[in-house]
Amino acid sequence: ILFSIGSFHVYGYGFMIAVGIICAFTIGCFLAKRSGLDDDALFSMGLVGIVGGIIGAKLLYYIVEFPSIIADPSILLNFGEGFVVYGGIIAGVLCSMLYCKIKKINFLEYFDLIMPEIALAQGFGRIGCYLAGCCYGRVTDSAFGVIFPAGSQAPAGVKLIPTQLISAGANIIHMIILIAVAHFIGYTIRKKDG
Numbered sequence: 001i002l003f004s005i006g007s008f009h010v011y012g013y014g015f016m017i018a019v020g021i022i023c024a025f026t027i028g029c030f031l032a033k034r035s036g037l038d039d040d041a042l043f044s045m046g047l048v049g050i051v052g053g054i055i056g057a058k059l060l061y062y063i064v065e066f067p068s069i070i071a072d073p074s075i076l077l078n079f080g081e082g083f084v085v086y087g088g089i090i091a092g093v094l095c096s097m098l099y100c101k102i103k104k105i106n107f108l109e110y111f112d113l114i115m116p117e118i119a120l121a122q123g124f125g126r127i128g129c130y131l132a133g134c135c136y137g138r139v140t141d142s143a144f145g146v147i148f149p150a151g152s153q154a155p156a157g158v159k160l161i162p163t164q165l166i167s168a169g170a171n172i173i174h175m176i177i178l179i180a181v182a183h184f185i186g187y188t189i190r191k192k193d194g
Contacts, residue, residue: 002131011131012132013128013129013131014128017124017125020121020122021050021121023124025043025046027117027120028043028046028113028117029043037110037113042114044103045096045100046096048099049092049095049114050092052095053095056087056088056092056094056095057084057085057087057088058082058083060086060088061083061084061087065082093111096114116174116176116182119172119178120175122171123169126167129164130162130164132152133148133153134154136148136154136161136164137161138160138161139159139161140160141159144162145162146160147159147160
């Protein structure tokens with residue numbers, strides 16, 4: 001819990017997901033305008049992708065946890081927990097493709113623009129994983145190991161590799177590389193056309 005207002009709690013994981021989505025939309029709309037693409041179309045596509053992604057992440061969680069659900073069907077009633085990121089990415093992209101097909105928008109133009117922001121949002125999501133203690137690494141004696149407190153999803157009192165932070169950093173670097181490559185390719189194409 002990052003902070004509470006009365007009985008309302010703001011959890012680190014959800015907060016970081018929200019920050020990642022807001023940053024992704026902000027950068028995506030900025031880049032769309034700069035590239036001469038419709039930022040409103042990008043925003044709508046992003047909303048469709050997020051809704052589809054949430055549904056896809058939940059569905060893949062149900063598939064992965066099917067034996068546990070058979071043993072305890074009450075898991076189906078817990079909507080706030082249990083998502084698998086790959087299901088979210090796959091369903092989000094497919095829903096965005098469908099949206100573009102319906103609206104007669106060139107999906108690949110926007111896809112090149114969207115992918116760096118997905119990496120950024122994923123990076124923030126991994127920081128959220130670190131705050132929740134999920135997706136933790138192996139036990140280590142390294143100076144870089146972290147010890148999670150009791151109550152987190154990671155084992156308490158054991159030094160673990162902070163794979164969440166490594167993944168977050170890799171996602172941020174991935175975003176920077178994708179934006180640089182897109183800028184270079186776009187510059188090269190404009191130069192040839194001009």
